Amino acid sequence: QAQLVQSGAAVEKPGSSVKVSCKASGDTFMKHGIAWVRQAPGEGFEWMGGIIPILGTPNYAQKFQGRLTITRDEASSTTFMELTSLRSDDTAVYFCGTLRVEVDIIGVEDWGQGTLVTVSS
Amino acid sequence: QSILTQPPSASGAPGQRVTISCSGSSSDIGRSTVNWYQHLPGSAPKLLIYSNMQRPSGVPDRFSGSKSGTSASLAINGLQSDDEAHYFCAAWDVRLNGPVFGGGTKLTVL
Numbered sequence: 639q640a641q642l643v644q645s646g647a648a649v650e651k652p653g654s655s656v657k658v659s660c661k662a663s664g665d666t667f668m669k670h671g672i673a674w675v676r677q678a679p680g681e682g683f684e685w686m687g688g689i690i691p692i693l694g695t696p697n698y699a700q701k702f703q704g705r706l707t708i709t710r711d712e713a714s715s716t717t718f719m720e721l722t723s724l725r726s727d728d729t730a731v732y733f734c735g736t737l738r739v740e741v742d743i744i745g746v747e748d749w750g751q752g753t754l755v756t757v758s759s
Numbered sequence: 760q761s762i763l764t765q766p767p768s769a770s771g772a773p774g775q776r777v778t779i780s781c782s783g784s785s786s787d788i789g790r791s792t793v794n795w796y797q798h799l800p801g802s803a804p805k806l807l808i809y810s811n812m813q814r815p816s817g818v819p820d821r822f823s824g825s826k827s828g829t830s831a832s833l834a835i836n837g838l839q840s841d842d843e844a845h846y847f848c849a850a851w852d853v854r855l856n857g858p859v860f861g862g863g864t865k866l867t868v869l
Contacts (some may be wrong), residue, residue, distance in 0.1 A: 642803075673858070683847065685857040697856055733803070743810055744851045745794045745858045749803040 640666040640736050642750035649756045655722040658753045660734030666748075671737035673746050674708060674719045677731040687715065688737045724757045731755075752757035760785065762859035763848055770867040771838045779864045781831045781848035787859050791851035793831040795824055798845045798863070807846075808833060835866075843868045 645659040661673060671690035677683050687698035689708050696708040707720045717734060732753045735746035764782040771777040781793065787831065795808040806815055808824035821836045829851075835842055843847040 675858075675860075682862040683849075683860040685855060685859065686779050688857065699855060699857055742813075743794075744792060745809070747806055747809070747815075749805075751803050752801075 640670070640748040642666070642736070642748060644734060644750040644753045646730075646752075647754040647756070649758060650724050651759055652717065652724055653759055654724055656755050657718055657720040657721060658732050658751050658755070659717045659718050661714065662736070665708075666736060667712070667717075670747070671739065672708075672710075672717040672737045673728050673737035674706075674732065675735060675746065676730040676732045677752075678727065683733075686719070686732075688747075690737060690739060693709055697706075699739060721755075723750060724755075726757050729755065729757045762852065763850065763861035765846075765848060765861035765864045768865045770869055771835075772869045773838050773840060775838050776834060776836045777838060778835075779833045779846055779848075780865070781833070781861050783829050783850055783859070784838075785829060786854050787829075787850040787852045788826065788831055789829040790853055793824065793826050794849045794858075795822075795831075795833045795863065796849065797846050798847065800845065804847075813837070837867050840868050842866060862868065 643661045650656045672685040673688035675683050689696040705722050709718045735749040738747050792810040795806050796804040798804040811826040812824045823834045845863045848861040849858045852859045
């Protein structure tokens with residue numbers, strides 16, 4: 639089971655940006671992609687985007703195009719999710735997870751512990 | 760509003776069997792496999808079932824999954840008190856090129 643450790647909770651003002659990190663074990667980082675999913679209070683989970691090493695470039699949900707950037711740092715085995723132009727409805731718990739797109743499994747396998755991002759003035 | 764539809768709640772007594780449904784469309788469940796997760800709020804979700812009916816190592820065989828057409832189900836046999844959690848389904852959406860999720864079902868063990 640992969641270990642994913644996310645950065646701590648953040649409180650941000652409307653219009654600002656937030657950057658959440660997700661550190662994976664070295665083996666996990668090189669073998670699997672990373673997905674970012676969020677859960678707003680009282681809501682279900684929502685796919686934001688992900689990055690698969692073999693493809694190289696991130697894939698973003700259309701809803702977040704232009705506001706979301708996912709990057710990888712191989713030196714630290716860390717994936718970053720940056721969301722800009724924050725609004726109050728971006729208040730949510732943000733999760734990273736290992737993204738498997740393979741014949742025998744497709745979707746998020748192991749999850750990080752979640753990072754609460756609160757957008758408030 | 761979640762893409763996949765689940766009942767908001769389910770319940771059963773210890774030892775009983777409970778099933779949770781997940782309904783989707785031809786763009787998601789109808790064209791992909793289904794995963795099920797167990798989630799205790801405040802913690803990381805845990806993969807229970809992948810590829811419709813496969814169990815990861817360590818998941819008891821009390822948990823089983825099935826899929827038919829654009830719907831899927833999770834069954835839990837021999838309910839235990841520590842099964843009390845939220846359960847949600849997921850499937851790959853070919854239009855989104857990413858997973859879509861159910862709204863989650865809160866399971867109460869009576």
